[in-house]
Amino acid sequence: MELTAKRGIATAEDISGWRSEFPILGTCTYLVSHSLGAMPRKTADYLQQFADEWSSRGVRAWHEGWWEVGRETGNILAPVLGAAPDTISMHQNVTVAQGIVGSCFTYEGTRRRIVLSELDFPSNHYLFEGFRRYGADVVYVPSADPIRLDLDRLLDAIDERTVLVPISMVLFKSAFITDVRAIVEKAHRVGAFVCVDAYQGAGTVPMDLAGWQADFAVGGSVKWLCGGPGAGYLYVRPDLANTLKPALVGWAAHASPFEFATGEIRYHDAPERFQSGTPNVPSLYSARAGYEIVASIGVEPIRERSLRLTRRLMDAARAAGFRLNTPDADRERGGSVIVDVPDGAAVADEMIRRGVIVDHRPGAGIRLAPHFYNTEQEIDHAMQVMAEIAR
Numbered sequence: 038m039e040l041t042a043k044r045g046i047a048t049a050e051d052i053s054g055w056r057s058e059f060p061i062l063g064t065c066t067y068l069v070s071h072s073l074g075a076m077p078r079k080t081a082d083y084l085q086q087f088a089d090e091w092s093s094r095g096v097r098a099w100h101e102g103w104w105e106v107g108r109e110t111g112n113i114l115a116p117v118l119g120a121a122p123d124t125i126s127m128h129q130n131v132t133v134a135q136g137i138v139g140s141c142f143t144y145e146g147t148r149r150r151i152v153l154s155e156l157d158f159p160s161n162h163y164l165f166e167g168f169r170r171y172g173a174d175v176v177y178v179p180s181a182d183p184i185r186l187d188l189d190r191l192l193d194a195i196d197e198r199t200v201l202v203p204i205s206m207v208l209f210k211s212a213f214i215t216d217v218r219a220i221v222e223k224a225h226r227v228g229a230f231v232c233v234d235a236y237q238g239a240g241t242v243p244m245d246l247a248g249w250q251a252d253f254a255v256g257g258s259v260k261w262l263c264g265g266p267g268a269g270y271l272y273v274r275p276d277l278a279n280t281l282k283p284a285l286v287g288w289a290a291h292a293s294p295f296e297f298a299t300g301e302i303r304y305h306d307a308p309e310r311f312q313s314g315t316p317n318v319p320s321l322y323s324a325r326a327g328y329e330i331v332a333s334i335g336v337e338p339i340r341e342r343s344l345r346l347t348r349r350l351m352d353a354a355r356a357a358g359f360r361l362n363t364p365d366a367d368r369e370r371g372g373s374v375i376v377d378v379p380d381g382a383a384v385a386d387e388m389i390r391r392g393v394i395v396d397h398r399p400g401a402g403i404r405l406a407p408h409f410y411n412t413e414q415e416i417d418h419a420m421q422v423m424a425e426i427a428r
């Protein structure tokens with residue numbers, strides 16, 4: 038099948054066509070796309086292409102496409118994120134991308150605050166805690182409800198002392214969807230910048246980075262984008278990008294990298310100015326197949342199907358007597374459902390042993406994540422297995 042051809046996911050036939058593009062789906066009930074999306078068959082071809090180019094072209098490959106691979110890969114991803122072309126640079130992971138964002142600012146005088154939520158993914162806290170040594174004042178906004186971000190409290194915490202607000206678009210523990218637009222509006226009103234961690238949303242929840250006026254967005258490709266590890270992305274608002282001077286840069290961010298000029302950097306225009314060193318070529322090749330599939334189907338149809346499957350899953354979980362640690366309203370819920378099962382870790386292990394692949398997070402429960410390639414029958418089977426084991 039030509040991956041770039043437009044194909045829908047409306048009919049059972051469409052879905053079975055897509056399923057055959059993901060070999061693992063024929064071997065188990067794969068419901069863990071919030072953690073590691075299934076590998077597209079085409080990924081192996083792209084990795085082979087990389088090996089062939091290295092083997093046959095050697096160092097010449099850098100000037101025959103490898104050097105531009107970051108910008109090109111970002112451009113395949115851009116429509117999925119609701120971003121314009123040439124606004125995305127590619128990095129190892131979210132931490133590196135957010136480190137680059139943090140390094141664009143100074144933390145001195147009265148504006149030196151970084152506002153985070155208690156419910157963020159832990160790396161975001163670990164990274165920005167480290168910015169205290171550069172003068173940052175790191176503030177955590179608490180949330181009485183472990184499922185939902187407290188939007189009013191977060192908005193109140195953003196004021197003229199704030200430099201940066203790194204927020205999760207979809208919370209990793211509950212799949213709650215954050216109101217990014219409201220946070221950006223407040224931040225801009227007081228002169229602060231927003232960095233959206235889109236990892237748990239990109240590829241399953243429609244995004245409009247350009248329309249939201251988000252200043253930055255970061256994420257990776259391991260989950261809903263089915264792109265595998267080593268392909269983190271960094272979006273920067275185009276009208277802002279060329280005014281920023283990241284401190285965490287390397288020679289790939291230089292306007293003329295092959296001049297090897299020493300001393301202070303002369304920045305390339307965006308997106309390369311946010312680059313560090315040598316691009317991670319094999320990871321960027323392997324990420325493409327997943328991006329192409331998600332972009333060719335479109336995130337809106339993926340979302341429609343995801344809502345149908347997650348609703349079915351939640352109904353079955355409630356009917357089996359389980360509590361859900363996920364918002365019930367569609368507008369508040371991302372692609373995963375978190376089921377609070379007694380002895381959840383042991384139940385998840387046994388589900389995996391029986392071929393139903395899920396995961397478990399302490400304090401949350403068993404996470405299940407139907408993607409566009411999953412079927413209604415798989416949902417029903419997974420919930421039967423879960424109920425049987427829990428009993």
Ligand SMILES: Cc1ncc(COP(=O)(O)O)c(C=O)c1O
Nearest residue numbers: 130131132158209234236237257
């Ligand atoms: C919301 C969110 N942000 C960040 C990360 C970590 O990303 P990385 O390993 O690319 O730094 C994860 C990983 O699960 C996540 O769910």
